[in-house]
Amino acid sequence: NLSTEQLVGLNGTIFKDGCLAGIFWEAGAALAMVITATVFLPRYMHLGLTTTSAFLGERYDLLTRTLVSCVFLVYYAVVLCPLVLYTGALAIRKIFELDVVPLWVVSLVIGLLGACYALAGGLKAVAVSDCLNGVGLIIVGLWVPFAALQKIGGVSALFQEPSILLPLVSHSQVYDNDSHTRSWGVPTVPWHVTITGLTLTNLYYWSTNQVIVQRVLAAESLANGQKGVLFAAVMKVVGFTFLCIPGTVGMLMIENNVHIDGVPFTVSKSDEVYPELVKAVMPSWSLGVFAAVLIGSVLSTFNSALNSASTIFGLEIYKIYINAQASEDKVVRVATIFGAGLTLASFIIAPQLSRVDSIFSFLQRMNTIVSLPIITIFFVGITASLPDAFAARTGFAVGVLACGLGQLATKDIHYLHVFFIAFILAAAAMALATWSPPLRRLFRVPERPTHYSPPEGFAMVQIVPWRPLYYMVAAVLGLIILLLVTLQVGKAWLFYSFSAVWLVTLLVLMCLPSGPCEDPSGCRKETDNTAARARGAPAALATEGKDGDAGCPQDAC
Numbered sequence: 206n207l208s209t210e211q212l213v214g215l216n217g218t219i220f221k222d223g224c225l226a227g228i229f230w231e232a233g234a235a236l237a238m239v240i241t242a243t244v245f246l247p248r249y250m251h252l253g254l255t256t257t258s259a260f261l262g263e264r265y266d267l268l269t270r271t272l273v274s275c276v277f278l279v280y281y282a283v284v285l286c287p288l289v290l291y292t293g294a295l296a297i298r299k300i301f302e303l304d305v306v307p308l309w310v311v312s313l314v315i316g317l318l319g320a321c322y323a324l325a326g327g328l329k330a331v332a333v334s335d336c337l338n339g340v341g342l343i344i345v346g347l348w349v350p351f352a353a354l355q356k357i358g359g360v361s362a363l364f365q366e367p368s369i370l371l372p373l374v375s376h377s378q379v380y381d382n383d384s385h386t387r388s389w390g391v392p393t394v395p396w397h398v399t400i401t402g403l404t405l406t407n408l409y410y411w412s413t414n415q416v417i418v419q420r421v422l423a424a425e426s427l428a429n430g431q432k433g434v435l436f437a438a439v440m441k442v443v444g445f446t447f448l449c450i451p452g453t454v455g456m457l458m459i460e461n462n463v464h465i466d467g468v469p470f471t472v473s474k475s476d477e478v479y480p481e482l483v484k485a486v487m488p489s490w491s492l493g494v495f496a497a498v499l500i501g502s503v504l505s506t507f508n509s510a511l512n513s514a515s516t517i518f519g520l521e522i523y524k525i526y527i528n529a530q531a532s533e534d535k536v537v538r539v540a541t542i543f544g545a546g547l548t549l550a551s552f553i554i555a556p557q558l559s560r561v562d563s564i565f566s567f568l569q570r571m572n573t574i575v576s577l578p579i580i581t582i583f584f585v586g587i588t589a590s591l592p593d594a595f596a597a598r599t600g601f602a603v604g605v606l607a608c609g610l611g612q613l614a615t616k617d618i619h620y621l622h623v624f625f626i627a628f629i630l631a632a633a634a635m636a637l638a639t640w641s642p643p644l645r646r647l648f649r650v651p652e653r654p655t656h657y658s659p660p661e662g663f664a665m666v667q668i669v670p671w672r673p674l675y676y677m678v679a680a681v682l683g684l685i686i687l688l689l690v691t692l693q694v695g696k697a698w699l700f701y702s703f704s705a706v707w708l709v710t711l712l713v714l715m716c717l718p719s720g721p722c723e724d725p726s727g728c729r730k731e732t733d734n735t736a737a738r739a740r741g742a743p744a745a746l747a748t749e750g751k752d753g754d755a756g757c758p759q760d761a762c
Contacts, residue, residue, distance in 0.1 A: 208503060209292035209506075210564065212292075212296070214476065215565050216455070217563060217564065218565040219452030220472070221382075223387055223392075224370070224372075224378075225449055227393060230448075231449065234444070235441040236404070236682070236685060237407040237411035242430075242434040243675075243678060244587060247668065247670065249418070249422060250664060252664070256516065257413050257583075258273045258517065261597070270521065271526070272601060274517050277415060277514070277517055277575075282514065282547050283554060285506075285510045286510050286511065286550075287554035288558060288568055290503070290551055291559070293311075293502075296479065299481060299484065302484075309552065312552060312555040315504070317548075338504070339505075342501075349483055350446055353450075357457050360700070363457075370692045370695050372689055373689070375395045376391060377391075382475055401624075405580055406569065408584075409579060416509045419513060420433075428669060428719050429671075432714070435678070435714060439681060442684045451482050455482050458482075459471060459472070515541065515543055515544040519536045519540030523536060523540070573612070581604050582601055590656045593654035596635040596638040596654070600634050604627055607626070671719065677717075680710050684706065687702075687703050688703055
């Protein structure tokens with residue numbers, strides 16, 4: 206998810222907080238990926254799913270699946286797509302000093318490019334663009350913080366002021382965008398929210414969000430998918446070098462009165478620290494390369510969101526409720542038209558986000574309202590077999606009301622604490638709706654729900670787990686703990702030790718084999734894939750492979 210809403214937004218949050226409290230969005234993401242690899246992914250692949258909301262249709266019922274699909278669509282249209290366009294346009298304008306060009310014009314150009322690419326190429330285009338842009342972002346993304354560090358005296362300068370590296374804090378020197386001064390206040394992620402709402406919202410994003418999970422659902426086997434997820438988790442542990450360190454360096458450059466071309470480095474708003482830093486530290490000849498990679502990252506995220514929304518609408522709404530007899534070509538055309546409409550909505554909303562004080566905090570607040578009911582019914586559906594569709598819809602309704610009203614009514618309680626409290630209330634509502642016969646009689650549903658048993662025979666790929674899975678899980682958890690201890694203590698030698706351990710872990714993971722199929726019959730058992738299609742599988746995944754192997758990858762079997 207390395208894109209402008211992260212590069213611009215999270216670096217701006219770090220700058221605003223005056224410390225590395227926001228690093229938990231990265232370290233916590235690695236933890237959530239571990240849970241995805243060990244708990245969620247086996248369930249998804251066992252059922253032969255290609256959309257996460259299809260799990261809810263299998264576990265509960267069609268109406269629950271549709272509710273979640275609609276929530277995803279609203280989120281993509283109103284929050285994610287406009288946010289990606291806004292942060293991309295903001296970065297491009299600042300880096301190239303295009304303040305005379307209206308923000309909506311830059312957003313329009315970026316959005317049109319992304320829409321044409323995603324709607325014409327589908328998920329394959331998204332995968333190709335992700336790969337190319339990922340390589341470019343890693344190279345350029347590392348270039349920016351290392352070039353910026355040279356302006357303040359290198360990596361050692363970070364450890365001369367250990368307070369700016371602290372991840373576990375309850376108060377810090379918070380930046381005010383109006384007065385351009387810092388005062389003692391509460392950071393966006395105080396330490397106590399990391400054990401409540403932050404973990405849950407990370408779990409939603411990395412385990413149930415179609416934009417993210419769609420990539421691993423296309424893996425050729427469960428083992429391959431689990432290895433890929435853990436590789437991403439290892440990379441996410443050092444994601445702070447891209448998404449946090451530039452914000453910290455920008456803060457030190459202002460405090461140390463660093464001059465760029467004879468002018469003191471400064472920012473007018475916290476969210477502008479990353480593009481201003483790029484403009485200040487990158488050589489002029491490299492700005493074109495950086496802009497190409499930056500636009501590529503915007504297009505990558507926008508493409509993914511647009512493709513996810515189009516897929517969900519086509520398979521979960523149109524094919525089920527509007528035209529059940531529609532051909533695959535018809536569904537694709539309708540989904541493309543829907544994607545074009547969503548793009549238009551993004552153009553309208555994106556410029557309005559300039560009024561937001563912190564773009565990353567806005568994103569996370571919106572995420573909590575959207576994710577609360579979804580993560581609740583996903584979590585209960587995976588961990589318990591008795592709650593039924595009635596319990597799911599009850600928890601969904603209570604979760605939306607509790608989280609939405611809680612954020613409006615409680616200004617003194619952190620929104621992630623509100624999120625956690627709402628999760629407890631929604632889960633309790635599901636338990637009540639499961640175990641209360643009077644309540645169930647009132648809504649005319651059976652007094653006692655029946656236990657859910659996952660169906661067999663729907664896996665489209667081999668579902669044998671990756672053999673070194675739990676060894677690598679332990680390694681990822683160890684890296685997270687070592688990173689947090691290193692930053693909390695603030696010692697340079699610990700940081701270098703962490704870097705060495707991380708590199709060894711990455712090399713070991715890359716060298717480990719994914720594992721061949723030991724049981725060829727476990728691969729794509731259905732030759733006609735009727736059941737898989739019913740669960741939302743696209744045509745590309747529901748066709749026979751060469752020599753009648755029903756699509757089983759030859760290198761896996």
